[in-house]
Amino acid sequence: MRARLILEDGTECVGTAFGKVTESIGEVVFNTGLTGYQEVLSDPSYCGQIVTMTYPLIGNYGINRDDFEAVRPYIHGFVVREHCDTPSNWRSTNSLDELLQDYGIPGIAGVDTRMLTRKLRYHGTMKGMITSSDAPLAELVAALRSAPMMTDQVARVSTKNLYNCPGTGHRVVLVDFGAKHGILRELTKRDCDVVVVPHDVTAEEISRLQPDGILLSNGPGDPKDVQHATQMIREVLGKYPIFGICLGHQLFALAGGADTTKLKFGHWGGNHPVKEIATGRTYITSQNHSYAVTADSLANTELIITHTALNDGTVEGLRHTEHPAFSVQYHPEAAPGPYDSSYLFDQFLSMMDTAKEGRLHAKIR
Ligand SMILES: NC(=O)CC[C@H](N)C(=O)O
Numbered sequence: 001m002r003a004r005l006i007l008e009d010g011t012e013c014v015g016t017a018f019g020k021v022t023e024s025i026g027e028v029v030f031n032t033g034l035t036g037y038q039e040v041l042s043d044p045s046y047c048g049q050i051v052t053m054t055y056p057l058i059g060n061y062g063i064n065r066d067d068f069e070a071v072r073p074y075i076h077g078f079v080v081r082e083h084c085d086t087p088s089n090w091r092s093t094n095s096l097d098e099l100l101q102d103y104g105i106p107g108i109a110g111v112d113t114r115m116l117t118r119k120l121r122y123h124g125t126m127k128g129m130i131t132s133s134d135a136p137l138a139e140l141v142a143a144l145r146s147a148p149m150m151t152d153q154v155a156r157v158s159t160k161n162l163y164n165c166p167g168t169g170h171r172v173v174l175v176d177f178g179a180k181h182g183i184l185r186e187l188t189k190r191d192c193d194v195v196v197v198p199h200d201v202t203a204e205e206i207s208r209l210q211p212d213g214i215l216l217s218n219g220p221g222d223p224k225d226v227q228h229a230t231q232m233i234r235e236v237l238g239k240y241p242i243f244g245i246c247l248g249h250q251l252f253a254l255a256g257g258a259d260t261t262k263l264k265f266g267h268w269g270g271n272h273p274v275k276e277i278a279t280g281r282t283y284i285t286s287q288n289h290s291y292a293v294t295a296d297s298l299a300n301t302e303l304i305i306t307h308t309a310l311n312d313g314t315v316e317g318l319r320h321t322e323h324p325a326f327s328v329q330y331h332p333e334a335a336p337g338p339y340d341s342s343y344l345f346d347q348f349l350s351m352m353d354t355a356k357e358g359r360l361h362a363k364i365r
Helices: 037-041 096-102 113-123 137-146 153-157 181-189 203-208 227-236 247-255 343-364
Strands: 002-007 012-019 024-031 049-053 077-079 092-094 106-109 126-131 163-165 171-176 193-198 213-216 242-245 260-276 282-293 303-309 315-320 325-328
Touching: 002 106, 002 137, 012 096, 024 077, 024 113, 024 260, 024 282, 037 049, 037 096, 049 113, 077 126, 096 106, 106 126, 113 126, 113 260, 126 137, 163 181, 171 181, 181 193, 203 227, 213 227, 213 247, 213 343, 227 247, 242 247, 242 343, 247 260, 247 282, 247 315, 247 325, 260 315, 282 315, 325 343
Parallel strands: 024 049, 049 077, 077 106, 171 193, 171 213, 213 242, 242 325
Antiparallel strands: 002 012, 002 126, 012 106, 024 126, 163 193, 260 282, 260 303, 303 315, 315 325
């Protein structure tokens, strides 16, 4: 069946429908990963977005039980050059087409994804629509232009209730703004006792859980749509070690008095080089974000830049000068992507060790 991808600038790509045949609107973003389509489409950070993969063959190793980054995908559409519907991999349990059908997500294949990505890089991120309608292009573009964009993605993807992934080590409160399973895997691998809490948790509710540290997760949308979280972060800062990842990093920055801005076309892929200022070392990182912390806004704050992007110089990591708290714009849990930065979870654990020792000494004295 024929499907159309329409962009708000009037661009039209005609292709073949796969997944659920339905109409859907979202912000169109690209991902340059050569593999990892299952992790990308199940990462809640993409809620409300239509994702196009730049790698030309997608679906060839199927979908498996273990590589999900959330219990369900929240993307609004999937755009590929060539869709492979005969997956071949011993781990595969179903096909990409079946997954998208199960969750009501439209896919379109046969699109010149290289042209599409160049357009998005040149003009900036745009709204888009996947449809099988035969309506005139001008009509669809007008409908697309006037369609409102989502602002409540975090509330949609965050857990509604608190839950525990028990461990015998440090108790970490993971604030779920759309947390990837990769973060849980990294914490539980280090034996943490993880309590996952909803995005609108208060500082008082967190204190009742007696955490050793707080992890602010990744998540979808504009960090400025999550105002309640910045208030909570201000109240817990200095009381517990804090580690922020991606949206969590942006919220940590906003709470510290800095500002965020939307990038022209964002960072989307598994090979973004990031420089750690203290050591001069370069790490290859997994990234998917539209927004970034503005460097100038850090001037009168207690936050300093620890990492920068080598491609465009944007802020990639922050540290608080007074309190044990730090954050990164990229994904140290990878999934998909390189594991170069998993040491940051070890740093978070050391921070919790030090804070715990301090509390013990204070008690003894
Ligand atoms: N992966 C993320 O957490 C993304 C953060 C935020 N939604 C952005 O696009 O910048």
